[in-house]
Amino acid sequence: MAHGTNSTLPSDDVHAALGIGASIPRTGSAGAQAAQHTAAAEKLAEQGLWEQAYRHLHAAVRLLHGQRDAAETSYAPDELDRLRREHAEAREQSRRDSLTASYNRRYLDERLAALLDDLDDLDDPAVRTTGICVALVDIDHFKQVNDTYGHLFGDRVLQRMVAELDAGLPEGAFCARYGGEEFALVLPGRDLTEAVEICEEARHRIDRYPWLEMHSALRVTVSIGVAHSAGRLAEVERLIGEADELLYTAKQAGRNAVAFRAERSGRVCLAGPAAGRRAIPQPARTTG
Structure with a gap:
């Protein structure tokens, strides 16, 4: 009855961390590029490479908003800290049983x-x-x-x-x-x-x-x-x-x-x- 999920950061959690909605469209040039950036960000976040992960996430956001110069984005230290924290929280939640808070x-x-x-x-x-x-x-x-x-x-x-x-x-x-x-x-x-x-x-x-x-x-x-x-x-x-x-x-x-x-x-x-x-x-x- 315990509901387990993967311990890595799911795509929806990555999206939520930057406020870009529950999913990224996979169709169209911008959507495909944004999906690639999101996938790369997830792998980097799992390795603790937060700055690089943030760059990819920020690039995905800009693409979704029609800003083509996604590769030129910069990062904010406070947003990096938030990404680290929310990644850790999401990973811990994925390991816990929702009713008893014990491990799942x-x-x-x-x-x-x-x-x-x-x-x-x-x-x-x-x-x-x-x-x-x-x-x-x-x-x-x-x-x-x-x-x-x-x-x-x-x-x-x-x-x-x-x-x-x-x-x-x-x-x-x-x-x-x-x-x-x-x-x-x-x-x-x-x-x-x-x-x-x-x-x-x-x-x-x-x-x-x-x-x-x-x-x-x-x-x-x-x-x-x-x-x-x-x-x-x-x-x-x-x-x-x-x-x-x-x-x-x-x-x-x-x-x-x-x-x-x-x-x-x-x-x-x-x-x-x-x-x-x-x-x-x-x-x-x-x-x-």
């Missing part, structure tokens, strides 16, 4: 892929040593919240959930909305033990949150699956798939629990008080 699915996939690809080359020795953990967090029985209190109320619960998940994240970690009522926590430089502790603290914090202040009959809990990768062979799909399988195991085991696979024995365990539950499913370890 597009950012999650791109950032996690980069972390896994660069695992052995990162400057942080802790990341190289311990790898990366990913946790999937799902709100238990969230459909009942929407059905009972309405979707607008459910939106408030989602927003509160992000605040509680963010509250306990260490430096370098981030939360992203994976879809609907499901969130991903990415924890670089944390081994499995540390990641499970962070997730168990989050589960406990959410379980103890005063939900009754939002409604007298409301209680919200989460189930979490934690997966770990320590090498380049890991892929985003496999790591997310393992976390999702462990999340499902946590739900099967009674919900309101954090599930993980013990590194030595390979058995699926539950963290904290849930560890004492009698029936903990043992799904086969995924490979590939």
